[in-house]
Amino acid sequence: MISRSIKQQLAGGSEIRKMFEEGKRLKEIYGNDNVFDFSIGNPDLEPPKEVSDALAELANNPTPGMHGYMSNNGYESTRAAIAKKKSDESGLDIGSGAICMTVGAAAAMNDVLHSLLDPDDEVIVLAPFFMEYTGYIKNHNGKVVIVPTDDQFVPVIDRISDAITDRTKAIIINSPNNPSGVVYSAELLTALNDMLLTKDHVIHVISDEPYIDLAYDGNEVPCALKYIKNLIVCFSWSKSLSLPGERIGYALVSPNNEDYEDLTAAIAISNRTLGSVNAPAIWQKVIEKSLYAKVDVANYEHRRNLLYSNIIDAGFDAVKPGGALYIFMNTPKGLDDDEFAKICAGKNLLLVKGSSFSCPGYCRLAFCVSESTIINSRKAFFAIAEELGIDHRASL
Ligand SMILES: Cc1ncc(COP(=O)(O)O)c(C=O)c1O
Structure with a gap:
């Protein structure tokens, strides 16, 4: 018999891992280029x-x-x-x-x-x-x-x-x-x-x-x-x-x-x-x-900028991150993070609910994904905004 506390942890599972599995499933159906998986923060640059x-x-x-x-x-x-x-x-x-x-x-x-x-x-x-x-x-x-x-x-x-x-x-x-x-x-x-x-x-x-x-x-x-x-x-x-x-x-x-x-x-x-x-x-x-070596931070910064623009231009809100590998965007008014994450998944865009970080009302997107994923996801952000009746701030 395993311990009660581990049993609880198993029941909770990891939201991020679940999303990762969902991303794999969707990619098999729709192809890599049509699934925008921002769920996992696995640094994708090769080591220096x-x-x-x-x-x-x-x-x-x-x-x-x-x-x-x-x-x-x-x-x-x-x-x-x-x-x-x-x-x-x-x-x-x-x-x-x-x-x-x-x-x-x-x-x-x-x-x-x-x-x-x-x-x-x-x-x-x-x-x-x-x-x-x-x-x-x-x-x-x-x-x-x-x-x-x-x-x-x-x-x-x-x-x-x-x-x-x-x-x-x-x-x-x-x-x-x-x-x-x-x-x-x-x-x-x-x-x-x-x-x-x-x-x-x-x-x-x-x-x-x-x-x-x-x-x-x-x-x-x-x-x-x-x-x-x-x-x-x-x-x-x-x-x-x-x-x-x-x-x-x-x-x-x-x-x-x-x-x-x-x-x-x-x-x-x-x-x-x-x-x-x-x-x-x-x-x-x-x-x-190699103590003083670093990965190419400018590369991450470039991708942060692209993803942040997608979110803001489509009409959503987010605090611009000054570091790390994530954007924590606000869920649109009237929607909780679970509902919003489901709507996004319907457009093959995967993110992690803020509740997973004890902060409902937001969703996390990791930008350590390929530049093409970020660029191709722009249309999905715009489509989600349209579905929710949110005005864009810029054109597609
Ligand atoms: C905030 C934070 N702390 C700790 C860790 C664990 O990092 P490590 O791979 O060094 O164990 C992570 C990993 O994603 C993290 O995001």
């Missing part, structure tokens, strides 16, 4: 050349013991290289001991939550949020406390403050955000930190940063390490190097964090006992050699 060069070099020149067990927090040389990069970015003195290499950001978050939570401790999440957070928090017997952002998806400090209780252990922030694409300003991060420091116990900020390298319009994402004291960063190269299947990332505890010593030790042991043991050896080495 530095990555394949490093991989080839390591495969061709193996060093003895390269594939062996290591410390639970990973290779010292890899962590030292990352610590230097993060010190340069933040102005803090970050040592290699701050970092634990992990099996992606998902594992980093599980390691961190496992390290922090006693049963029924509360973790604040800011809606809309990446739905997997619920599972991660429940994995470690924590309670999810949802605090809505404002209508531009910016966190509201007073609302967060009001949600804090003596059981609040942590708050998860995610900038650039999945699903909204919103980038948090330095002022916002400062205000969050100031508010948290007025509370009578330590509340850790878990900054989930897999999209930090994907910012558009020439902007840089403010570095949370600079502004927040009790910070733990969870990062992965799933998006910035297009390596989601390889599973490589890290957890980093700010040197200013009041629980630095305990937390760095706890995260390393959690990495072991939760079953990763250590992050993949070869990918740690690849990362060390």
